[in-house]
Amino acid sequence: MKALEVDGVSKDFYVTERFFLGPKKRVLDNISFTVERGQNVAIIGPNGCGKTTLLKTISTIYLPDEGTIRVFGNDIFRHPEQARRAFSFVSPALNFQNKLSLRQTMKFFGRVVGKRPEYIIPFLKRMGILHMMDTRLEGFSEGQKAMVRLAIGFIKDPKILMLDEVVVSLDVERKERIINFILEQDELRDLTILMVDHEPTVVDRLCDKIIILDKGGVLYKIVSVKELLAMVPYRFDINVSLKKDMSDKQLASIGSDFRRYGNKIRYFAHDESEVDEIIKQLLKRSRFVLEFSTSGVSLKDVYFWMMEGKLGKF
Ligand SMILES: Nc1ncnc2c1ncn2[C@@H]1O[C@H](COP(=O)(O)OP(=O)(O)OP(=O)(O)O)[C@@H](O)[C@H]1O
Ligand SMILES: [Mg+2]
Structure with missing residues (x-):
């Protein structure tokens, strides 16, 4: 079964000049790919090639200018609610209410998606932040905040997990914990993962397939992780x-x-x-x-x- 079908998706942004809308700039250019249920896919490419825009378009944050996207067979623009229920998008751009404690934050996001916050406790424990339940988020380090963002992503119990460079700011030990946790959840829940990440060690362990985007938001190549890593001339x-x-x-x-x-x-x-x-x-x-x-x-x-x-x- 196909978890995700992206078909001919293009996205333009208007370049703003002073206070006027300038010319259109194509950021995603006719992108098509499919992801099978249970498959884990990494998106790589140079800075500014549209990786985040692609994830945001799939998450219905942006509307594409052309093309269709289906999540488990549902067109996400015709049935956005169904599609949104299926996935979590975890991004470092998610900002919190810094004055709220971790407990209050989990309660809030749990309520938003209709899940009990207790569900996330084992995860917080594994991340070593359970003891911070009553600490305000302003007292969290960047690494700890990255884990809170992931926890929020998991509260929803998603079928498709979209991750935008979530482990970059973390130290080796936390990175390891997160990767192991995702691997475990992947097996347990038959997750489908779409992630932007550039670390071979992370991609190697989590993904089967790599989508390579080129400048201008063009799809350059889809390769298997094995194939690509075998070609890396240096480690x-x-x-x-x-x-x-x-x-x-x-x-x-x-x-x-x-x-x-x-x-x-x-x-x-x-x-x-x-x-x-x-x-x-x-x-x-x-x-x-x-x-x-x-x-x-x-x-x-x-x-x-x-x-x-x-x-x-x-
Ligand atoms: N909301 C927006 N309005 C206008 N232009 C945007 C907007 N979001 C992104 N862009 C532009 O679209 C292009 C792609 O941006 P995007 O953030 O998707 O790239 P990326 O591949 O994720 O880059 P990075 O590796 O730096 O995270 C960039 O040129 C960026 O300036
Ligand atoms: Mg990005």
């Missing part, structure tokens, strides 16, 4: 700031794959042993190196490699 990058310039030859003696952006250098590594080696070499050159940091490669990089033709098969 880690080491970002270096130089205090003294180095020649390309000197840089190549630290690691063979690098890119230069002014006095910032980015090295790419296939595995942890390569990371260790590059760090060892950097430490030997402390006269040139101001600082460096290591991180996992993001799916945004995959996008750029694709555009540069580095991922030949595409």
Whole structure:
């Protein structure tokens, strides 16, 4: 059964010039895809390519200019209530009443969707914020607020969960808890997930399929997660700031794959042993190196490699 059918969806925004409406700008351009029930899909693409707009259009927050969207067979514009009941859209843009406590907030959102707030208690417990029930939300950290937003998404007991970069602001431990919780719920409730996220580790564990959007809101490609991750040429990058310039030859003696952006250098590594080696070499050159940091490669990089033709098969 199809959970979601997006067919020929386009969306325009008017560019505002001073106080007048300027020309139209196409933000989503003839997007079509389907998601089977139980399938988990990630949407990736460069900044501003329309990922959030796509989620908002599916959630009926925006009306598309063209095309149709069906949720479990129901046209969402003809039967918006039915469609809205089926999904939760969790976005970092959701603002709270900061003066309300967590308990009051859960009560409020529970009432909005006709669910008892007790339903969410195990989740709050797992997130380590149950003890904050009577704390006002103004006292929550950004990471804790991210979890409250997710909790609000779950109160509705959705069939389709839409997540817009929900784990980005979280530390590793919380990210892990959230991913595990979503995985568990996914199995328990046969969820269908549509998420915007660029972390290979998150997408790898949660999703089966990736929708790649290109600039201008064009659908570039739909691939399986396995297929795409198998093509990622690097797993880690080491970002270096130089205090003294180095020649390309000197840089190549630290690691063979690098890119230069002014006095910032980015090295790419296939595995942890390569990371260790590059760090060892950097430490030997402390006269040139101001600082460096290591991180996992993001799916945004995959996008750029694709555009540069580095991922030949595409
Ligand atoms: N309400 C709006 N009114 C006018 N233009 C908008 C509106 N919302 C988004 N846009 C524009 O539409 C384009 C797509 O925005 P969107 O937020 O969907 O991108 P995104 O892919 O989610 O980007 P990011 O990776 O930065 O989150 C951008 O050019 C943005 O400026
Ligand atoms: Mg966005």
